Amino acid sequence: MLKSYSFNNLLPSEIKELTLRNVDASEEIGHRVNVIIDEVMAKGDAALRDYAQQFDGVVLEQLYIEQDEIDALAATLNRLEQRALEIAFNNIHRFHAAQLRKEKKIETMPGVNCWREPRPIEKVGLYVPGGTAVLPSTFLMLGIPARIAGCKEIVVCSPPQKDGKVNAYLAYVAKLLQIDRIYLAGGAQAIAAMAYGTESIPQVNKVFGPGNQYVTKAKTLLQSRMGLAIDMPAGPSEVLVIADASANARYVAADLLAQAEHGVDSQSILVSTDEDLIAAVNLELRTQLSVLARASFAQKALENSYSVSCDTLADAIHFSNEYAPEHLIIQSDNWEEIVPKVANAGSVFLGHLTPESAGDYASGTNHTLPTSAFARAYSGVSVDSFVKKITFQHIDSKGIQQIGSTVEVLAEIEGLQAHKNAVSIRLQDIKDKK
Structure with a gap:
């Protein structure tokens, strides 16, 4: 049911093309x-x-x-x-x-204090x-x-x-x-x-x-x-499942369909080190799809989805990092070894009993996540998304004397005399009062 590719037969340019999605080329x-x-x-x-x-x-x-x-x-x-x-x-x-x-608050030098405060x-x-x-x-x-x-x-x-x-x-x-x-x-x-x-x-x-x-x-x-x-x-939605021989084909198929039923423009990707598992998942997809209320949506999404066979989990995580999925599911007994190698993903679901559905609804993490490979540079929604973090600093007499000459030299290097003068007049006033 899923179109099949072999990682070993894919050139870097082909991987790049395969991981490209939701591009409005015709505008x-x-x-x-x-x-x-x-x-x-x-x-x-x-x-x-x-x-x-x-x-x-x-x-x-x-x-x-x-x-x-x-x-x-x-x-x-x-x-x-x-x-x-x-x-x-x-x-x-x-x-x-x-x-x-x-x-x-951080004292970067004696008398120079810097800090950040959030504002909604x-x-x-x-x-x-x-x-x-x-x-x-x-x-x-x-x-x-x-x-x-x-x-x-x-x-x-x-x-x-x-x-x-x-x-x-x-x-x-x-x-x-x-x-x-x-x-x-x-x-x-x-x-x-x-x-x-x-x-x-x-x-x-x-x-x-x-x-x-x-x-x-x-x-x-x-x-x-x-x-x-x-x-x-953020959207349309997508999932990539990394699965090895320890994975349960029924679970993998269910996770792929859970994403596919979102809409016809969703995408569900399977990357596996086990050819037999890929075959078993394809059989399960047919079985489980037949009873879904939103089967027509899921079927269309699966037509735009595929599987990739890999020799090693290292290859699998490499492909995943290139794809940069919104949701990454790692169905392997060895998931703890893979976690440090995850470089690009919106949210990650680990082990055999952690369906992406849990994160969609109620585990606690946010499900508003970057799609279409934007996970290479964006994070999912968090409290930080709703605040600005404003920096503050306070410099006292000791501090301006500590940092003053450094600022003067750097202002000179950049040819910004007024910048230098803003420090120099303060230093001179302190010197005059002594």
């Missing part, structure tokens, strides 16, 4: 997204209503729901569903709360995808670190359902996060609305959230067009 997506951005910028709410009717099949009188409707929707969940969301909330909060640490980004926009699946887990993953960071204004956009509201699960998460308004906008148009602001949706300083190719393209285009800060390019 078709970019063109369409630019049109959407221009429409939202020019027409504001009217454009959002038009796009809601065109893409979501719903006529909206109001582009948001507020506390009363959120409460009513949340109340429709049964206690088992509520409890599952609460446990996920608590685990994610516990993991992220530990990330907000106060840094020590004041206005943030959270995009929670809807489309073919409603993702309350993404709302948790974005909203919790935003709350921990202390962001003053949290703007949430999610595509409207056919009834012109949002899913009850999103409403319950809104209650957990103490968010009293959800804006009914999806896709690239939601990103544009948060970037520029409309009559209803406030402009924000930074936009967060995963999405399809259109959402990701909107984020990157707006970053270049008007300087919008974004978390990272």
